Amino acid sequence: MKPLPLPKQKNLRADCAWVIYQILEQGKSSRDCLERVQRRHNARDNAWLQEMSLGVMRKLPVLQHWLRTLLDRPLKGNKKVIEHLIMLGLYQLAFSRVSKHAAVGETVAAASYLGGTGLKGLVNAVLRNFQREELIDKGIDDPIINSGMPKWLYKAIESAYQGDANTVRQSTNEMAPIWLRVNTQQIERDEFATLLTQADIEFSLSESHPDGVILTSREDITALPGFDKGFFAVQDGAAQLAARYLDPQDGERILDCCAAPGGKTGHIAERAPKLSYCLALDADEKRLQRVHENMTRLKHNVDIKQGDATNPSKWWDGIPFDRILLDAPCSATGVIRRHPDIRWLRKSSDIDNLAALQREILDALWTTLKPGGTMLYATCSILPKENKDQIKRFVAETDDATLVPLIKTETSENPGRQILPGEQQMDGFYYARLVKSSGESV
Incomplete structure (x- = not known):
């Protein structure tokens, strides 16, 4: 056109x-x-x-x-x-x-x-x-038209969730709440909550997310108390699980891959403020500008690089990472309720292409992880081809990779945690934790 x-x-x-x-x-x-x-x-x-x-x-x-x-x-x-x-x-x-x-x-x-x-x-x-x-x-009289979704996505959800497909589609069409993550390096959550109350901002505190605040109404984020001071970042509850599941420790070397706009990078820095080194990597130089802006506002000191995750030789210094967060490029079907245009920008053929790219990045980054190190694989997708099928393939083909469950219901056939849109007010997300055998040298 x-x-x-x-x-x-x-x-x-x-x-x-x-x-x-x-x-x-x-x-x-x-x-x-x-x-x-x-x-x-x-x-x-x-x-x-x-x-x-x-x-x-x-x-x-x-x-x-x-x-x-x-x-x-x-x-x-x-x-x-x-x-x-x-x-x-x-x-x-x-x-x-x-x-x-x-x-x-x-x-x-x-x-x-x-x-x-x-x-x-x-x-x-x-x-x-x-x-x-x-x-x-x-x-x-057409369920696909009534669903508000393109035919390919309607069928993909039907295939993946069968009897629960209608519930998943309905949740995907709901309005998403605004989550904030309190920057505990700058202010405690209770103290920040007091500032919101004084400003007549309606909110609730998340019981399952110790740093999470959920706004009750739509607000101008930049006008909230402490925005300029870096007291908080906008980050959905599901995305806030990344740093918790990665569990970074002081003194470690951390890679946040596909990091833009930097929400998870900031949370990593807040949970382990004495890291030896933290690298935020992304292929999109324009989007990395957002990482720079967010790290400056939140007062976090991390290294920020533009680089192709499939080719570590171009950006990696050769020193293995203790932990890697791979926030893999994906269809973003888990955040459609927040960005409803995604359903019309994506095509069915994109899924296979994205799955191939995810596989390439997984294989490449694994070489940069130290023996005994942890990789957390994450997507904001609800489609198995990008999630559990990807991890099943990787574990089966990678001798030194072991799945370490995040939740009790994980199995080798059903690895990782799939969060669906609306679950505990969160976006759709997927996580899987992999550990590299300690006997393998990089």
């Missing part, structure tokens, strides 16, 4: 439609698109932009079904973005608190900002017909 420039003049709904277009037609992430348009708006409008654009991602199959029902023929070329504007209008009418009058009137007006002045009548007619025909009250 032809690139579409950002509208010259800002308009809330036109900018939102532009974001939706960038995701669905250009394959851009919502994070990048939203960041660009949010520079033009105030905090309240930015919250609306995020809520509406990501809401469309969650309800896309239903919205597309209604669009096909109401539109005589698809729009093409530089008019295609008007379809995305119409879907935004449908979402407002069906799933938001926006008044019906504003949902129609303001959406129609936004067409002019997208070069669609001549299509304002069409936008108005489609939205009015949607109301007139009461399509929202007419059921859609």
Whole structure:
């Protein structure tokens, strides 16, 4: 699809439609698109932009079904973005608190900002017909459309979870809470909780995560008490388990591989502040900038390098690591409730490609781990091919690798811990702990 420039003049709904277009037609992430348009708006409008654009991602199959029902023929070329504007209008009418009058009137007006002045009548007619025909009250007899997921992902979850598949899909579509991890090198959790209470911020303390705080409502993170002082980081509860499972000890050499944006790196440094050496490695130089920013704000001293994890000879100093956290590149299907655009950016073929890359990284990094050392394998995926199947393969093919269970229910056929979306309010995540035989020399 032809690139579409950002509208010259800002308009809330036109900018939102532009974001939706960038995701669905250009394959851009919502994070990048939203960041660009949010520079033009105030905090309240930015919250609306995020809520509406990501809401469309969650309800896309239903919205597309209604669009096909109401539109005589698809729009093409530089008019295609008007379809995305119409879907935004449908979402407002069906799933938001926006008044019906504003949902129609303001959406129609936004067409002019997208070069669609001549299509304002069409936008108005489609939205009015949607109301007139009461399509929202007419059921859609298609479980895949109702699931809000692409067909490949619907079937992948069905295959992996069978009788529990509907529950997994429903949980994946729910809104994720905002978790904070208190930086205990700067402040104790109880003291930080007092600051939140004084600022009238509603929250709960996680019983299972000693550093975890869960916000009850959406907040401007940078405005929370102690942000500039590095009192906390935003990190989901499932991701907070990484440092606990890795269990770094003072004096050790640690590698956090595929580390950007640095959440787990920071937690490692907080749990073992006297490490001999900690390396945060990532292949994406741009994303490493976030690691630098986060480590500076949190006041952690770690080494940060750009490097290809499949080729350690380019970045490794030859001294084996005591522990390695491999936060492997994955489909991110476990965090779709937090980033609903992921389901439309991923394809079925991506899974095999990612699994092949994970295998290559696992094999390469194993050579950098000292005898008796620990590797924690992690993904934010819920698909077995990236998780337990990957670990089963690695253990079977690697003579000096032993699975050390994290939970009692682990077996050689079902290795690791698979966390599903919504479990204890956490994102979907997978962990497996591997130990290298002490008799092997690097």
